[in-house]
Every structure is written in structure tokens, then in C-alpha cells.
Amino acid sequence: MKAICLNALDWKEADKLLILLTAENGKIVSRIRAVKNPKSKLKAGAAPNCYAEYTLHEQGGTSIVTGVEVIEQFFGTWTDPVKNLAAAVVTEALERVTAEGVAADSEFAIGLRALFGINYGEGIPYVYLLRFLTELLSETGIDKDEYILPGHVKSLINAVMNAGEDELGCLDYSPSEVVAAVQWTGRLFRVAGEELKTLELLKQ
Numbered sequence: 199m200k201a202i203c204l205n206a207l208d209w210k211e212a213d214k215l216l217i218l219l220t221a222e223n224g225k226i227v228s229r230i231r232a233v234k235n236p237k238s239k240l241k242a243g244a245a246p247n248c249y250a251e252y253t254l255h256e257q258g259g260t261s262i263v264t265g266v267e268v269i270e271q272f273f274g275t276w277t278d279p280v281k282n283l284a285a286a287v288v289t290e291a292l293e294r295v296t297a298e299g300v301a302a303d304s305e306f307a308i309g310l311r312a313l314f315g316i317n318y319g320e321g322i323p324y325v326y327l328l329r330f331l332t333e334l335l336s337e338t339g340i341d342k343d344e345y346i347l348p349g350h351v352k353s354l355i356n357a358v359m360n361a362g363e364d365e366l367g368c369l370d371y372s373p374s375e376v377v378a379a380v381q382w383t384g385r386l387f388r389v390a391g392e393e394l395k396t397l398e399l400l401k402q
Contacts, residue, residue: 200269201226203248204289213278214244216263217293218252221306225298228254228261240266247272247285247313272317283315284327287380287396291331291387294394295338308333320367324376329358329366331383340386347382354379 201218204225209215212234218226233244243250243266253265269294275285294311296302308330315326330393335342354376357369384397 199224199252199254200304201250202289202292202306202313203243203246203250204293205246206244216244219292219296219302219306219309221303223298224296224300224302225293225330226254226261227271227298228252228263230263230266242266242268242271245271246289247275249313253274270314272313274317275313278323281316281323282324283396285313287327287384287394288312288316288330290394290396291334294387295334300365304337305334308337315366320378320380321369322367322371322373324373324380325366325371328355328376328383330379331380331387332359334373335386338387342383342386345386350383351379355383367377 199220199222201220203216204219204381205217206340207215207217212232214230214233216228216230218228220226226318229336230240230244233241240263242248243252243263248268249270249272251267251269252263255262255264272285275281288309292305296305312326312330315329318321339360347355354371357371358366361369381397384394387394
């Protein structure tokens, strides 16, 4: 099944536990074996941000990854520190607001679009993150218009949400303005009890 790897946790000496997000079944926790071996054929699929076709099998009640066909690894999110942080917020947010066994069609779609935008888009990577967070707020039932936000933040959010895909990289806002809007949007997740720890890194 097609999935986005949200997290990869060390497990025993050579294995990892992957937190995968699928559209059909929401989150899946699956063990992937021997991926710390440099010769592992599955290694490419055992990293956050990886979008791949994963083959899973049940063994003793545990989901095991037995095959990986990588579709997109989003290399830019690993080589560029700004893109890396933006992508980390995306995967953390998706991990927090989705559940195992619960379909996550919309969350999967907007998360994947955000990773593509952050990795390949023009302009400020945080613009694509801002759009993602705003869309995710709506998916979690939080209406941003019910909360008091600074006028310039509302203006920027509206500009981002009304912009076409090829216009996002051309918006006339500074990186600091976009970061401020992202932080304001991130605060609204606390309303749902889902505080995004990665956003704290934006302050550094």
C-alpha cells in the first residue's frame, strides 16, 4: 500500500519501527528488519518523509515490512535545513492528528502535497507549511475564524489559501512574516490538545 513514513524509531540492534500513514487505514505501526545494514534493500523506505509502496505482512500479530518501492524521498528536505524543519512539522502534525485503523484520505492528501511543495516549490518553504497547517486545522474541526488572530496573520493566511499552486512561491511576504503566521497557526492546535513540539524550533 502507498504510505508516507512519518517516523522511524530504532528497535533492537538492527530493526526499526515505522509509523506509516495511509489514506485507507490511517496510521500503521510496522517493523522493518535489518535496515541498519548498509546492504539492506529496504533501507530507503525506513526514513521519515519517504513516500513509497510498502508491502506489509502480519506475523504473530505484528505488522512487518517485507518490500519497499520508493516513489519519492524528498531529498531536499534532508539537505536544506529550512525544508527539513518544515517537513518535520508536517510529519509530526500528521502523526498527532491521525489514528490507527481510521481512514485519513484528506490528511494523507494534504500532507503529501505539502511535502511536494516544501521540497520542490519556489520561494519560502514555510508558505507550503502554512497552507498545510491551515488545511489540517479545518480537517480537525478547528475554525480559525473563531479565534482572534493579528490582522497581518489573517491577511497572510488568506493570501496563501487563495493562491494557486504556481503562485505560492511568488507571494510578497518576508520569511519572518511567514514564520510568525506559522507559529500563530500552530498555537491553534493546542485547542485540540495537539501541541506541535517541532514548532518550537522555529524560534531558534
